[in-house]
Amino acid sequence: xxxxxxxxxxxxxxxxxxxxRLMPTIILCYxxxxxxxxxxxxxxxxxxxxxxxxxxxYGLGASLFVIGYVIFEVPSNLLLYRFGARRWLxxxxxxxxxxxxxMMFVQNTWQFYTLRFLxxxxxxxxxxxxxxYLTLWFPSSHRxxxxxxxxxxxxxxxxxxxxxAGLILQSADGFMGLSGWHWLFLSGGLPxxxxxxxxxxxxxxxxxxxxxxxxxxKRWLAQNIRQQQQPGTQDKSLLDAIKTPGFLTLALIYFLVxxxxxxxxxxxxxxxxxxxxxxxxxxxxLVAVPYICGAIAMVxxxxxxxxxxxxxxxxxxxxxxxxxxxxACGLFDHHIGILVGALAVTGLGMVxxxxxxxxxxPKLATGIGAAGGIALINTLGQLGGVVSPFxxxxxxxxxxxxxxxxxxIAGILLLGAGTVLFGLPPGLRAKEGSP
Numbered sequence: 001x002x003x004x005x006x007x008x009x010x011x012x013x014x015x016x017x018x019x020x021r022l023m024p025t026i027i028l029c030y031x032x033x034x035x036x037x038x039x040x041x042x043x044x045x046x047x048x049x050x051x052x053x054x055x056x057x058y059g060l061g062a063s064l065f066v067i068g069y070v071i072f073e074v075p076s077n078l079l080l081y082r083f084g085a086r087r088w089l090x091x092x093x094x095x096x097x098x099x100x101x102x103m104m105f106v107q108n109t110w111q112f113y114t115l116r117f118l119x120x121x122x123x124x125x126x127x128x129x130x131x132x133y134l135t136l137w138f139p140s141s142h143r144x145x146x147x148x149x150x151x152x153x154x155x156x157x158x159x160x161x162x163x164x165a166g167l168i169l170q171s172a173d174g175f176m177g178l179s180g181w182h183w184l185f186l187s188g189g190l191p192x193x194x195x196x197x198x199x200x201x202x203x204x205x206x207x208x209x210x211x212x213x214x215x216x217x218k219r220w221l222a223q224n225i226r227q228q229q230q231p232g233t234q235d236k237s238l239l240d241a242i243k244t245p246g247f248l249t250l251a252l253i254y255f256l257v258x259x260x261x262x263x264x265x266x267x268x269x270x271x272x273x274x275x276x277x278x279x280x281x282x283x284x285x286l287v288a289v290p291y292i293c294g295a296i297a298m299v300x301x302x303x304x305x306x307x308x309x310x311x312x313x314x315x316x317x318x319x320x321x322x323x324x325x326x327x328a329c330g331l332f333d334h335h336i337g338i339l340v341g342a343l344a345v346t347g348l349g350m351v352x353x354x355x356x357x358x359x360x361x362p363k364l365a366t367g368i369g370a371a372g373g374i375a376l377i378n379t380l381g382q383l384g385g386v387v388s389p390f391x392x393x394x395x396x397x398x399x400x401x402x403x404x405x406x407x408x409i410a411g412i413l414l415l416g417a418g419t420v421l422f423g424l425p426p427g428l429r430a431k432e433g434s435p
Contacts, residue, residue, distance in 0.1 A: 097192020166284025290347020
C-alpha cells in the first residue's frame with residue numbers, strides 16, 4: 001500500500017470497500033425515512049375525506065412532523081455522539097417505523113396532529129446523525145460524491161415510492177376492510193423494525209471497530225481524514241461551533257432550501273391531480289419524474305463538485321434552477337405536459353441542492369461540535385418544513401389556487417441563491433483545495 005500522504009483517489013479500493021460496506025444499509029434507512037414524507041402527500045386526498053381536513057389543517061399536520069423533529073433534533077444528535085451512531089440510529093429507525101405504522105389507527109384530526117408530531121420526534125437526529133457519521137469514514141475530497149450517493153435515497157423514494165404509493169392507494173383500498181391510506185402507512189412503517197436490527201449488525205462506531213479493514217487500511221483512512229480537514233477546523237463545543245463565522249448563515253440557507261424541498265414533496269401530487277390526472281397509479285408515475293431528474297443531477301453534480309471544488313457556486317445554480325421550475329409550475333399548472341416538464345426542472349434543482357448544501361457544514365467543525373452543529377443547522381433549516389406546507393395550504397384556502405404560493409417559493413429560492421453567493425464567509429466561498 002502506498003504512503004499515507006497520497007491522495008485518496010489513488011487508494012480508491014479502500015474507499016470503495018468502505019462505501020460498499022456502509023452505504024447500502026444507510027441508503028435503505030434513508031429510503032424509508034423519505035417514504036413517509038411521500039406517503040403523507042399521497043394519502044392527502046383520502047385523509048382529507050376521512051377526517052374532513054381542510055388544506056390548512058392538512059398543512060398544519062404536515063408541519064407538526066417538522067416541529068417534533070426540530071424540538072428533539074439537537075438533543076438526539078448529542079446523544080448519538082455519546083452512545084454511538086450504531087445503537088442510536090437503530091433506536092431512531094425502529095421508533096419512527098412503529099409511529100408511522102400507528103398512523104393507520106388515526107380516526108380524527110387531533111390524533112392525526114399528535115401522531116405526525118410523534119413521528120417527527122422519533123425521527124429527530126437521523127439525517128444529521130448520518131451526515132456526521134459519514135465524516136468519520138470519508139475524507140473531504142470524497143464527501144461530495146458520497147453525500148450525493150446518500151441523497152439518492154430521497155430521489156429513489158420518489159422514484160420507487162411514488163408509483164408504489166399510487167398502486168397501494170388504488171389496489172389495496174377496501175382490502176380487509178381498510179382504506180388504501182391505512183395500508184400505505186403500515187407498509188412504510190413496519191419494515192423499519194428489521195431495518196433497525198440490520199443497522200446494529202452492519203454499522204460500526206469507528207474505523208478502529210471495523211474488523212473488515214486490515215490495520216494498514218485503517219491507518220491510511222484515519223490519516224487521510226485528518227489531513228484533509230479544513231485549516232482551522234478542529235474539535236469544538238457546540239457553542240464554539242455556533243460562533244464560527246458562517247454557521248448561522250448556513251442555517252438560514254438551509255431554511256430557504258427546505259421551504260422549496262417541502263413544497264415539492266408535499267404538493268407535487270396535488271399539482272398533478274388538479275391538472276386533471278385522477279388515476280392514482282398514473283399520478284404516482286408522473287410524480288416520480290422530478291425525482292428521476294434529481295437523482296441524475298445529484299450524481300453528476302456530486303462528482304463535479306469534488307473535482308472542481310466550487311461547491312457554493314453549484315448550490316447557488318441549483319437553487320436558481322429550482323426557482324425557474326417552481327415559476328413554470330405556477331404558469332402552466334393546468335397544462336399537464338408542460339407541468340410535468342416544469343416539475344422535472346424543479347426536481348433537478350431541488351433534489352440535487354440538498355447534498356450540494358451538506359458538503360459545506362463539515363468544513364466548520366469536527367467532533368461534538370460537528371455532531372451538534374450539523375444537527376442545529378438541520379434543526380433551524382427544518383423550520384422551513386414548518387413554514388412551507390402551512391403557507392401553501394393557507395394561500396390555497398384563501399385564494400383558491402396554489403399558483404401564488406409557487407411564486408413565493410421561487411422567490412425564496414432566489415434569495416437563497418443570492419445568500420450563498422454573497423453572504424457566506426470567504427472560507428466557505430473559496431474553491432476547495434485552494435489556499
